[in-house]
Amino acid sequence: MQKSQEAAFIERISRKLGRPFPKEKPEQPVRGVPSEWMPDTFDTEQACAAFIANWTALTGKAVLLTPDELSQQLQEVIGHHQAQQVIRWDDDFLEEMNIDETVRRTGAEIRSWKEGDRRELLAYAERCQVGITSADFAIGETGTLALFAGRGKGRSVSLLPPVHIAVFPIERLVPRMTYVLTYAAKHGMSSSLNFITGPSRTGDIEGDLSIGVHGPAYVYAFIVKK
Amino acid sequence: MSAERSTIKERAKEALKDDYLRGAVKSTTDRLRTNKLASQEALGNWEWWRERGRQIRAHVVANLDYYLSQLAENVRQNGGHIYFCETGHEAVKQVIEIAKRVKARSVVKSKSMVSEELHLNHALEQEGIEAVETDLGEYIIQLAKEGPSHIIAPSIHKNRHQVAELFAETDGKEFIPSDTQTLTAFARAKLREKFMTGEIGVTGCNFAIAETGSVCLFTNEGNGRMVTSLPKVHIAIMGMERILPTVEDLEVMMNLLPRAGTGQKLTSYVSIITGPRKSGEVDGPEEFHLLVVDNGRSEILEDEDFRQVLHCIRCGACLNVCPVYRQIGGHAYGWVYPGPIGAVITPLLNERNDQYQDLPYASSLCAACYEACPVKIPLHDLLVKLRARNVEKGRTSRWEKLSFRMYRHAFRSPKRYRVAIRLASRLQKPFLRHGFIQAQLPILNGWTGARDLRGFSGESFRDRWKTLQNVLEKDKG
Numbered sequence: 001m002q003k004s005q006e007a008a009f010i011e012r013i014s015r016k017l018g019r020p021f022p023k024e025k026p027e028q029p030v031r032g033v034p035s036e037w038m039p040d041t042f043d044t045e046q047a048c049a050a051f052i053a054n055w056t057a058l059t060g061k062a063v064l065l066t067p068d069e070l071s072q073q074l075q076e077v078i079g080h081h082q083a084q085q086v087i088r089w090d091d092d093f094l095e096e097m098n099i100d101e102t103v104r105r106t107g108a109e110i111r112s113w114k115e116g117d118r119r120e121l122l123a124y125a126e127r128c129q130v131g132i133t134s135a136d137f138a139i140g141e142t143g144t145l146a147l148f149a150g151r152g153k154g155r156s157v158s159l160l161p162p163v164h165i166a167v168f169p170i171e172r173l174v175p176r177m178t179y180v181l182t183y184a185a186k187h188g189m190s191s192s193l194n195f196i197t198g199p200s201r202t203g204d205i206e207g208d209l210s211i212g213v214h215g216p217a218y219v220y221a222f223i224v225k226k
Numbered sequence: 227m228s229a230e231r232s233t234i235k236e237r238a239k240e241a242l243k244d245d246y247l248r249g250a251v252k253s254t255t256d257r258l259r260t261n262k263l264a265s266q267e268a269l270g271n272w273e274w275w276r277e278r279g280r281q282i283r284a285h286v287v288a289n290l291d292y293y294l295s296q297l298a299e300n301v302r303q304n305g306g307h308i309y310f311c312e313t314g315h316e317a318v319k320q321v322i323e324i325a326k327r328v329k330a331r332s333v334v335k336s337k338s339m340v341s342e343e344l345h346l347n348h349a350l351e352q353e354g355i356e357a358v359e360t361d362l363g364e365y366i367i368q369l370a371k372e373g374p375s376h377i378i379a380p381s382i383h384k385n386r387h388q389v390a391e392l393f394a395e396t397d398g399k400e401f402i403p404s405d406t407q408t409l410t411a412f413a414r415a416k417l418r419e420k421f422m423t424g425e426i427g428v429t430g431c432n433f434a435i436a437e438t439g440s441v442c443l444f445t446n447e448g449n450g451r452m453v454t455s456l457p458k459v460h461i462a463i464m465g466m467e468r469i470l471p472t473v474e475d476l477e478v479m480m481n482l483l484p485r486a487g488t489g490q491k492l493t494s495y496v497s498i499i500t501g502p503r504k505s506g507e508v509d510g511p512e513e514f515h516l517l518v519v520d521n522g523r524s525e526i527l528e529d530e531d532f533r534q535v536l537h538c539i540r541c542g543a544c545l546n547v548c549p550v551y552r553q554i555g556g557h558a559y560g561w562v563y564p565g566p567i568g569a570v571i572t573p574l575l576n577e578r579n580d581q582y583q584d585l586p587y588a589s590s591l592c593a594a595c596y597e598a599c600p601v602k603i604p605l606h607d608l609l610v611k612l613r614a615r616n617v618e619k620g621r622t623s624r625w626e627k628l629s630f631r632m633y634r635h636a637f638r639s640p641k642r643y644r645v646a647i648r649l650a651s652r653l654q655k656p657f658l659r660h661g662f663i664q665a666q667l668p669i670l671n672g673w674t675g676a677r678d679l680r681g682f683s684g685e686s687f688r689d690r691w692k693t694l695q696n697v698l699e700k701d702k703g
Contacts, residue, residue: 006298009310009520013291013466016527026289030281032474054491118508122456126422142492151506155455159448177477185473189438189500191510192454197492200448202410204363204379205386207254210410213362214417215448215495 038178047140047173048223054143055221058198059211062143062221070167070222071102077220078106081163083129086110090152091134097167097224099132113154122156131161131216135168137183138221140175144197145221148190155192164196164216170225231581234588237558244555247383251375251555254382255546261489262543262598268491269481279482280602283537286469290527293436293469294518300439304501306514310466314344314521321346321428321461324515325355328459330425334417336443336450337361338430339377339540340465340519342562343575346428357428358420360449362413369396375556375564377542378487383555417449427453427511431464432539433479434516437472440500441516444483444493454499460511462499466518467536473498479539486600487541522575531611535570537601544595544605550588559585566595566605573612583621586612644688651682 014021048064055062065073078086086103088094090112103110111124125131133153137146145166149155158164174180177195184193200215211217241247266272286293294310301308311317325333333350335341335357347357347368359368363381367374369392374380381389390404393412402412429450431441441462443450454460470476476498484490503510526532545551545565556564561572561582569585576582586609593606616622636646657663662678663670673679 006295006308006310009312009518010291010295012312012520012524013294013527016524017288017291018528021295022289022292026285026292028285028471030278030285031472033278033477113508115506115508121508122422126418144492149507149510150504154507154509155451156509159451159455177480178474181473181477184498185438189440189473189498191500191502191504191507193498193500194451195492195496196494197490197496198494200446201494202362202447203254203488204361204366204381204447205384205389205406205409206250207257207379207382208386208406210406213410213414213447213449214360214421214452 032181033178038176038182042175044170044173047138047175048170050140050175051138051143051173051221051223054140055198055219056143058143058219060143060198060219060221062223064170064223064225067097067224067226070097070224073222074099074102074165074167075106077163077165078103078108078130081129081218083108083163085124085128086130086132087125087128087157087161088112088132089134089154089157090114093134093169094132094167099167103132113152113157115151121154122160125154125156125160128161130163130165131157131159132165132167133158135166135172135221137180138166138168138173138223139177139180139195140173142177142197144177144195146180147194147196148184149192149194150190155194158194158196159215162212162216163218163220165220165222167222167224170223173223232560234558234560234584237560238550238554238588241554241558246385247555248553250385251382252552254376254379255552258379258488258542259546259598262486262546263489265485265489265491269485275478275481276600276602278478279539279600280537282470282475282478283539283601284534286471287467287527287533287536290467290469293471294466296436297434297439297469297518300437301501301514301516302439304439304514306439306501306516308516308518310518310520312520314519317463317517317519317521318344318346318349320515320517321463322349322353322355324459324461324513325350325353325426328425328513330355330459332356332358332420332424333426333428334358334360334420334424334453334457335364336427336429336445336453337364337380338428338463339374339562340430340463340521341428342373343521344463344519346463358417358424360417360420360447360453361445362410362447365413365417366392369393373557373562376545377540377563377565377567379542383557421449421452421456424453424457426459426461427457428461428463429453431462431468431516432483433468433470433476434462434464435470435473435476435498438500440473440498442476443497443499444495445497446488446490446494448495451495451497454497454511455509458511459513459515460499460502461515461517463517463519466520466523482600483539483541486539486543486598522577525577526574532574532608534603535567535574535605535608537603538567538571539601540567541600543598543600547594547598549590549592549594554588559588566609567603570605570608570612580621583612583616586610586616644686647682647686651684651686654681657681
């Protein structure tokens with residue numbers, strides 16, 4: 001029943017286009033950005049500097065630091081926002097950086113996003129002041145984090161708490177969006193791929209910029225260089 | 227949407243009386259336009275990007291049947307459901323069927339222009355299902371029981387005091403401070419409850435990607451992420467033309483859409499949703515449904531000129547530069563889509579409805595819309611073509627028909643032309659002041675109402691040519 005409705009719909013479009021349904025995949029005259037746009041090699045440090053500049057311009061905070069400095073910075077930020085509860089991705093890099101230990105040192109509670117009771121986990125994330133994720137990529141050109149949702153990598157962690165902290169190694173930096181999109185196309189799409197460029201914002205009231213409407217108002221990017 | 231039987235002229239007249247509206251629309255569109263110019267400058271080679279955007283959109287629309295069927299295959303492969311709805315009515319029926327099956331009491335919505343075409347909220351409420359708009363601007367106009375007046379800034383016509391009053395009323399309070407931060411915080415708290423409890427999230431779709439079966443949303447507030455992460459069911463609704471072949475093509479649109487819309491390099495969030503949540507994931511919807519809506523679009527495909535209007539990516543840039551939109555705002559256009567794009571697409575999507583066929587006259591044909599368009603749609607040409615179509619279909623006033631009949635008659639023979647000009651220059655005399663027609667003549671008041679029209683010269687060029695020719699020949703000799 002539904003299939004035939006679909007067939008009729010598509011048939012009508014072919015008819016309106018004045019030709020039969022194409023037998024083969026149509027040849028695209030152009031596809032995406034030109035290949036020169038993505039050079040084979042790039043300078044990570046340069047991409048990192050661009051990311052920091054762009055992220056900062058959007059009122060975010062971005063710092064390049066060592067693992068020791070990370071621990072100190074994290075404690076400061078959690079103290080600054082007086083966080084009592086923190087949620088984090090269940091992620092290898094965050095484990096490696098001993099995030100739990102650092103957070104607990106501030107007296108705050110921390111839980112990781114593990115399979116379990118959905119309702120309970122969402123309610124907890126909603127109560128949290130801080131959400132900590134890693135980032136699959138960070139893009140220099142625009143100051144953008146790319147987060148692929150997946151097991152342990154909940155969408156809500158970077159969304160529900162008013163403070164979002166992303167902790168990731170400098171190796172995840174790329175200069176352009178092109179690298180991420182070609183990666184995604186090649187490795188298959190995650191159920192939800194989010195590009196995050198600064199805090200949640202709106203200009204809906206008199207065009208006046210206001211930060212932190214539904215998503216986080218405070219966004220930190222801690223880029224770790226060992 | 228306002229379905230009152232008024233003309234664009236009458237609605238524009240009303241709008242012009244509202245000084246606040248004109249001030250608000252002007253300042254916001256000024257800012258959006260300035261930011262756009264700065265950010266396209268910063269990107270560099272803007273014309274090249276525009277052309278790339280045009281090529282991609284033109285290719286998709288010319289092969290829409292193929293890409294829709296590819297999209298359908300891939301949506302199903304990802305475990306999602308896809309529905310093809312010929313009319314708005316069918317789309318609404320589909321949403322309600324899903325809502326009833328999952329026993330939804332509340333639907334949380336992220337901005338979707340196509341759902342405005344369908345009057346979806348109204349239909350849901352008829353069924354006893356709450357429909358909450360969660361984009362701040364949409365939330366405001368929903369409380370005010372109005373429609374959007376700009377494609378990307380729907381509450382552009384409301385000031386902060388009006389918003390504060392609306393919010394206070396909703397909350398049963400006497401007063402809420404009208405600073406933006408307080409108002410935003412109010413909406414955040416109110417809507418957070420809705421996000422946490424809504425059973426269905428409804429979104430629009432900036433682009434669907436045929437090759438991966440994904441839908442892509444460009445948002446700034448995070449409400450789009452909320453409604454695709456928290457409710458158990460996600461329903462995305464798209465106009466059937468909003469497709470890109472591949473995820474790589476999305477990068478071109480990522481450079482064009484936010485820059486053209488608000489002047490941002492990228493919106494705060496770009497979310498690519500591919501099917502429902504996968505096993506092992508805790509959040510994200512259990513069900514993903516994609517509704518592909520025709521609602522008059524396929525009629526537009528037949529004519530290759532009008533087909534270009536389906537290239538539109540709904541950035542709103544043409545509104546911000548339009549001298550007409552900037553004076554009368556969005557509601558005067560009378561339907562979902564305002565501005566130059568509205569003046570073209572509204573009469574096309576409502577082809578059988580005479581009520582909307584006067585919109586192509588709400589334009590000075592200055593072509594600023596074409597210049598602003600990130601995918602190079604020649605809106606000014608299409609406006610002229612729509613006017614021509616009105617003439618063919620006899621949708622013109624008796625005066626206009628009569629004047630053009632006389633015009634054709636006079637211009638067909640040199641003799642008649644000469645007589646007509648002489649006659650006109652004599653007939654105009656009672657109305658002439660210092661060489662200009664200043665009087666409010668019934669047929670000419672489109673011109674003379676706001677400015678003076680230059681009168682005919684007493685002597686025609688042909689008459690003067692005789693003496694001029696003599697002078698020239700003397701000079702040569």
